[in-house]
Amino acid sequence: MILARVTGSLTSADKDLELVGYKLLVVQPLGLDDAADGEELIAVDRVDAGVGDKVLVVKEGNAARQITGRDRVPLQAVVVGVVDHVDWLAGEER
Amino acid sequence: MHFARVLGPLVATAKIPSLRGYRLSWIEPTDARGRPLGGPLVAVDTRQYGPGEWVYFVTSREASLPLRDPFCAVDAAIVGKVDHVDLEDGISTSGAPGAAARTR
Numbered sequence: 001m002i003l004a005r006v007t008g009s010l011t012s013a014d015k016d017l018e019l020v021g022y023k024l025l026v027v028q029p030l031g032l033d034d035a036a037d038g039e040e041l042i043a044v045d046r047v048d049a050g051v052g053d054k055v056l057v058v059k060e061g062n063a064a065r066q067i068t069g070r071d072r073v074p075l076q077a078v079v080v081g082v083v084d085h086v087d088w089l090a091g092e093e094r
Numbered sequence: 095m096h097f098a099r100v101l102g103p104l105v106a107t108a109k110i111p112s113l114r115g116y117r118l119s120w121i122e123p124t125d126a127r128g129r130p131l132g133g134p135l136v137a138v139d140t141r142q143y144g145p146g147e148w149v150y151f152v153t154s155r156e157a158s159l160p161l162r163d164p165f166c167a168v169d170a171a172i173v174g175k176v177d178h179v180d181l182e183d184g185i186s187t188s189g190a191p192g193a194a195a196r197t198r
Binding site: 006007008009010011012013014015016018019024026039040041042043051052061064072073074075076077 | 095096097123125126131140141150152153154155156157159160164171173174175176177178179180181182
């Protein structure tokens with residue numbers, strides 16, 4: 001799983017039938033110090049996350065299929081948690 | 095899933111049996127604002143999107159799931175069309191700036 005920040009939401013009326021009914025979010029993967037790390041990606045939201053939230057994203061298709069209960073859902077990223085805080089060794093402690 | 099712009103259809107008459115009957119499109123990934131990122135690729139399109147349309151796609155194993163044969167030899171598939179993206183800075187991006195169809 002990775003940490004990411006929700007930067008937007010995606011509206012899409014025309015999509016694969018297996019994706020119908022899911023809220024799609026745009027998330028920005030985060031590196032150290034919450035800096036953007038890599039390109040934004042589209043993830044299904046399962047925890048009612050909102051724009052600005054720091055979230056936990058699982059990037060694995062099999063996990064996505066288990067979470068949605070749809071074994072043919074063409075999906076690779078799911079928001080599975082809203083992060084309250086992360087305790088970690090910053091700066092010179094590392 | 096990732097954003098992409100459809101560049102245009104791709105025709106391949108000779109192809110493996112599990113790919114027969116599917117439309118192939120050449121697409122270029124974009125960011126969430128529709129800016130092109132380079133690195134174009136070919137994706138299966140089960141939903142008949144045209145050149146210039148802003149879509150999103152899945153890669154790797156999940157790309158074969160929209161197809162009849164879930165073990166089909168594909169690694170990218172378009173799964174939906176972007177109507178608009180609401181971003182945190184208040185910018186709402188539609189799929190408007192369509193790239194003109196090109197033939198190469």
